[in-house]
Amino acid sequence: MTNFAIFDFDGTITSNNTWTPFLKFAVRPSGMMVGRLLLLPVIVGYRLGVFAASRCRQIASYVAFRGEDAAALRQLGIEYATAVLPKTVRPSALDRIEWHTSRGDDVVVVSASLDVYLAPWCEGRNLPYICTTLEERAGRLTGRCVDGDCSGAEKARRIQKRFNLRQYDLVYAYGDTPDDREMLELAHKKYYRWHEVSSWDEVKEYDDPPASER
Numbered sequence: 001m002t003n004f005a006i007f008d009f010d011g012t013i014t015s016n017n018t019w020t021p022f023l024k025f026a027v028r029p030s031g032m033m034v035g036r037l038l039l040l041p042v043i044v045g046y047r048l049g050v051f052a053a054s055r056c057r058q059i060a061s062y063v064a065f066r067g068e069d070a071a072a073l074r075q076l077g078i079e080y081a082t083a084v085l086p087k088t089v090r091p092s093a094l095d096r097i098e099w100h101t102s103r104g105d106d107v108v109v110v111s112a113s114l115d116v117y118l119a120p121w122c123e124g125r126n127l128p129y130i131c132t133t134l135e136e137r138a139g140r141l142t143g144r145c146v147d148g149d150c151s152g153a154e155k156a157r158r159i160q161k162r163f164n165l166r167q168y169d170l171v172y173a174y175g176d177t178p179d180d181r182e183m184l185e186l187a188h189k190k191y192y193r194w195h196e197v198s199s200w201d202e203v204k205e206y207d208d209p210p211a212s213e214r
Contacts, residue, residue: 003168006187010176012176014088022084054152067141109130112151172189
């Protein structure tokens with residue numbers, strides 16, 4: 001029997017959001033000050049429900065990274081993956097990943113997290129990954145994301161593009177926000193905030209604010 005396991009990252013493998021802290025880690029203080037001013041309307045719009053989280057992340061990426069040296073940011077991503085991420089990764093999530101790999105299951109991490117830090121974290125553990133990728137041209141970042149933000153229906157689209165799910169006996173999926181709904185619906189066994197659910201209708205029982213939004 002060959003099975004497949006899909007893991008969200010922020011709030012599922014980790015106990016906290018990692019995207020926003022990376023901005024604070026990677027962007028110069030002067031850039032953070034300017035960025036806060038430019039992004040204030042976006043932040044207010046998000047809290048009012050005008051902007052989706054995926055749209056806010058793309059705007060923030062453009063403001064924070066446009067014109068930045070790609071190699072330098074990737075080095076910061078490696079440092080972040082090495083020094084910061086271990087403090088927020090759930091040991092129980094690593095145990096679950098190990099449980100799958102020890103059974104011979106194929107495992108993939110699928111996340112809106114940025115490739116500059118998620119890639120080194122996953123590669124250090126020999127885990128395939130699908131994530132939001134910053135666009136690079138001539139050694140500089142454009143501020144845009146290749147194919148947009150990897151969340152919601154985009155997660156499911158990229159999974160199905162890369163993997164033939166019909167070849168697996170069982171598909172497991174682990175997520176923690178409504179952005180994971182389409183991904184969870186691909187699976188035979190769905191886990192929402194580490195509780196197994198049979199359908200999306202059951203997630204309301206566990207619908208306290210996720211770790212990634214606290």
